[in-house]
Amino acid sequence: MVNAVKVFKKTSPNGKVTAYLSRRDFVDHISHTSPVDGVVVVDHDYLRGRRVFARVAVTYRYGREEDEVMGLHFSKELELVNTEVAPHTGDVQMTDVQERLIKKLGANAYPISVTLPQNAPCSVSLDSGSEDSTQPLGVIYDLKLYVADRKEDRPHKRSSVWLCRPRRSSSPFESSNRQPQTLVSKGFTLSPGRLNLELSLPRDVYFHGQAIEAKLSVNNVSKKTVKNMKAEVVQHVEVTMTNTHFSRVVASLESREGCPITPGSCLTKTVSLNPVASVNKRRFGIALDGQVKDQDANLASSTLVAEGKNVNDALGIVVSYSVRVKLNCGAIAGDLTADLPFKLVHPDPSSAKAPLRKAQSADIEVEDFSRLRRGQSIAEE
Known part of the structure; x- marks a missing residue:
C-alpha cells in the first residue's frame, strides 16, 4: 500500500x-x-x-x-x-x-x-x-x-x-568523517627486515546490509614471502553476567590474488565483506538482534554508549565488531594479523x-x- x-x-x-x-x-x-x-x-x-x-x-x-x-x-x-x-x-x-x-x-x-x-x-x-x-x-x-x-x-x-x-x-550518525586505520609489522628471527601491513576503512559506522570495504597495503621488506591472505569480519561477544568472552567469524574471504608477495614487493588492494545473519543461522554463539526464530533478525548491533561513559560498564550482552586481515607466510614464519574495530548498527x-x-x-x-x-x-x- x-x-x-x-x-x-x-x-x-x-x-x-x-x-x-x-x-x-x-x-x-x-x-x-x-x-x-x-x-x-x-x-x-x-x-x-x-x-x-x-x-x-x-x-x-x-x-x-x-x-x-x-x-x-x-x-x-x-x-x-x-x-x-x-x-x-x-x-x-x-x-x-x-x-x-x-x-x-x-x-x-x-x-x-x-x-x-x-x-x-x-x-x-x-x-x-x-x-x-x-x-x-x-x-x-x-x-x-x-x-x-x-x-x-x-x-x-x-x-x-x-x-x-x-x-x-x-x-x-548518518555519516562519519573518521576513517579508522591501523599499521602492524612483524620481524623474523634470524632474518633481516620486516613485513608491514596497513589496514583502513572509509568510515567507522556501517548499517546492517552494507558491504564493508577494507583497504589493505602490504610492504614486504623482509626475506619472507606472503603466500596468501584472509580477510574476516569478527563478532566479539561479552556476557556480562558470567564474564564470558568469545568471538565468531560472520564473514570471510580468502584470496591469492596478488600473491605471492615476494621480498621487496608491495601490494595494495580492497576487499569487500558483507556480514549478514542469513548465512550465519544455526551457528552456535552468533549474536542476533531480537528473537532467533524471527526471519527478519539481523546480526546484533554494536553496543553503543553515551559520550563520557565506558562500554565496559554496559549491562546484558556487549557486542562489538572488527575487520581482521591475516597474511600467511608459511608454517615456520607464521601469520601477520591486523584487527580494526568498527560499528555495525541500524540507521536512525x-x-x-x-x-x-x-x-x-x-x-x-x-x-x-x-x-x-x-x-x-x-x-x-
Missing part, C-alpha cells in the same frame, strides 16, 4: 483488550530511547472500575533452561516499567497516529506511551545452534497490557495482551522519516502480530 502508515495490532484471548502500536521495537538513540506509542481499546462495561496497566520486563537468560537442576536458574527477570495507561483522567499529548486511531476506534480507545530507562540493555539473542532449545539465550523484552484493580495484582492471561518487543540500538529511523502531518492522506495499514510470519496484513482506510 502506497504511503500507508503501518500499525501493529494484537488482541487478548477473551477479545476484551486490543493494542494498536506504532512500532515493533524500542529504539535506542544513545542519548534517549524513543517510546512505543499506540492505542489500547477496552470496553467500559468490562473494566467495571478496574484499570489497564502496561508492564515491561526484561529477561536476561545466560544459560540453557534444560541445564537448570536442583533449583539452579540461569536467568534473571527485572521489571522496568509498570504504569497505568487507561482510562486517563487528564489530557495526554498524542501523536498524529494516535489521534487518527482514536478518531477511528471511538470512545473505548485510549492513547498509551511506554518508555524504557536509559540504562536498559539492548535486545540480543545468542543462537544455540539448534531448534530444540526452548528458551533463547540473551536479553529478551516483554510488553504486557493487562486489566487489574492494582498494578501489583497478578494479571489473568485471558485479559492480557503480551508482546515481545526488542530494544534496538541505532546510530545518530527519525532521520529517514518525514513528519506524519505532511502525509495526512495516507492510509493506515493494520498488521496483526499473529499474522506477521505468514505475510498477511489487514488494510484499513
Whole structure:
C-alpha cells in the first residue's frame, strides 16, 4: 500500500483488550530511547472500575533452561516499567497516529506511551545452534497490557495482551568523517627486515546490509614471502553476567590474488565483506538482534554508549565488531594479523522519516502480530 502508515495490532484471548502500536521495537538513540506509542481499546462495561496497566520486563537468560537442576536458574527477570495507561483522567499529548486511531476506534480507545530507562540493555539473542532449545539465550523484552484493580495484582492471561518487543540500538550518525586505520609489522628471527601491513576503512559506522570495504597495503621488506591472505569480519561477544568472552567469524574471504608477495614487493588492494545473519543461522554463539526464530533478525548491533561513559560498564550482552586481515607466510614464519574495530548498527529511523502531518492522506495499514510470519496484513482506510 502506497504511503500507508503501518500499525501493529494484537488482541487478548477473551477479545476484551486490543493494542494498536506504532512500532515493533524500542529504539535506542544513545542519548534517549524513543517510546512505543499506540492505542489500547477496552470496553467500559468490562473494566467495571478496574484499570489497564502496561508492564515491561526484561529477561536476561545466560544459560540453557534444560541445564537448570536442583533449583539452579540461569536467568534473571527485572521489571522496568509498570504504569497505568487507561482510562486517563487528564489530557495526554498524542501523536498524529494516535489521534487518527482514536478518531477511528471511538470512545473505548485510549492513547498509551511506554518508555524504557536509559540504562536498559539492548535486545540480543545468542543462537544455540539448534531448534530444540526452548528458551533463547540473551536479553529478551516483554510488553504486557493487562486489566487489574492494582498494578501489583497478578494479571489473568485471558485479559492480557503480551508482546515481545526488542530494544534496538541505532546510530545518530548518518555519516562519519573518521576513517579508522591501523599499521602492524612483524620481524623474523634470524632474518633481516620486516613485513608491514596497513589496514583502513572509509568510515567507522556501517548499517546492517552494507558491504564493508577494507583497504589493505602490504610492504614486504623482509626475506619472507606472503603466500596468501584472509580477510574476516569478527563478532566479539561479552556476557556480562558470567564474564564470558568469545568471538565468531560472520564473514570471510580468502584470496591469492596478488600473491605471492615476494621480498621487496608491495601490494595494495580492497576487499569487500558483507556480514549478514542469513548465512550465519544455526551457528552456535552468533549474536542476533531480537528473537532467533524471527526471519527478519539481523546480526546484533554494536553496543553503543553515551559520550563520557565506558562500554565496559554496559549491562546484558556487549557486542562489538572488527575487520581482521591475516597474511600467511608459511608454517615456520607464521601469520601477520591486523584487527580494526568498527560499528555495525541500524540507521536512525527519525532521520529517514518525514513528519506524519505532511502525509495526512495516507492510509493506515493494520498488521496483526499473529499474522506477521505468514505475510498477511489487514488494510484499513
